[in-house]
Amino acid sequence: MSENVAPVITVDGPGGSGKGTVTQMLARKLGWHLLDSGALYRLTALAAIRQQVALDDEPALVRVAAGLDVTFQPTPPGDPARVLLAGEDVTSEIRTETCGDNASKVAVMQPVRDALLQRQRDFRVSPGLVADGRDMGTVVFPDAPVKIFLTASAEERARRRYNQLMEAGVDVNIDALLEEIRVRDERDINRAAAPLKPADDAQVIDSTGLSIEEVLDRCMAAAGQA
Template identity: 80%
Template sequence: MTDLSAPVIAVDGPGGSGKGTITQMLARHLGWHLLDSGALYRLTALAAARQGVKLDDEEALARVARGLDASFEPTAPGEPVRVLLGGEDVTRDIRTESCGDQASRVAVIQSVRDALLQRQRDFQKAPGLVADGRDMGTVVFPDAQTKVFLTASAAERAERRYRQLKDAGVGVNIDALLNEIRARDERDMNRSAAPLKPAEDAQVIDSTGLSIEEVLERVLAAAGRV
């Protein structure tokens, strides 16, 4: 049940800007609930693939989204949030570049966005919510008390993703990653459904060259919770 009195910190921005790390640190620091909205689109893409639903079948994709059995569990500091699909841990499955690309394509479909909108809003509960996404402040929680748009240069985001994948033992080409990030940015910023952009009342924070601790301090300051 949505609690409209519960405060929300909406953190938007492109992939690789550090939203995932920052929102988990915020949630732990404040003791609030956490919403990884991007995971819902990745979960929809994964569930669709497992059910044999094609990405151009909008009606079937919307049905998958409406019936999505998704949940999040906190993990140790520094680790990604544990993502469950029907009780199965699919954290690694949804973090592949392929699944991310499919999720970006699913996210442009309005019927899918409509199906997931209320589910996202249901995460707003006491004592508060930290919402990680790309349209948290513009669409999902337009009345959020604090809105942050976290960004970084495409080159730095590619380098961060490269290091992350290398540490996980995944072979990857940084030039290919950079091209994928630029293509995804272009698609996300120019889509007709909730394009990626800062809310008018959002504070834009560029994390290029900043430590994660410095970014956290700036977001806490924006929220008035230093």
């Protein structure tokens, strides 16, 4: 890696594995920038719907993705990064199950991924970047010096999401959540464009049964910063 290229820690894995929380904590601890790549796909899906673009209209989706006006803003520990779309706070809106499902549909299209690729790489600036996603280590930053693949059982991820939604006052069925997670995993793992999998040189961390502090400690150790 060139001395002029800022270092990157990639944290890949399925939704609900804890990577969103961990990447923010890592970025704060290291004083590095943060990229929530999954938000870009959710933002593309949301912007498409707002512009009345069908989620199977690939050329139009590419134009939406290329024209995204997005800003990430840091938040207090424990909160998701604040996401602005054309200046509007859409942090909560893009975290709904519907938006997540739509994002997964959009993400299978290689031309859409290509449109967002350079935008993601532009986040790589000094002093460093912690990148959260599904293909950060395999596609976006293949030369990253530290790659982490964070996972957890589908049951554990459904339980976490269920508790999160119930605490927010949203009535939800845990069996339905589990089925949605399994369907999304199947689609993400088997898609032709950048399937969800650990990079060959990634360090795999299973967060099932671990506290977020224990997961952070393991990620810091993997990053050589413990």
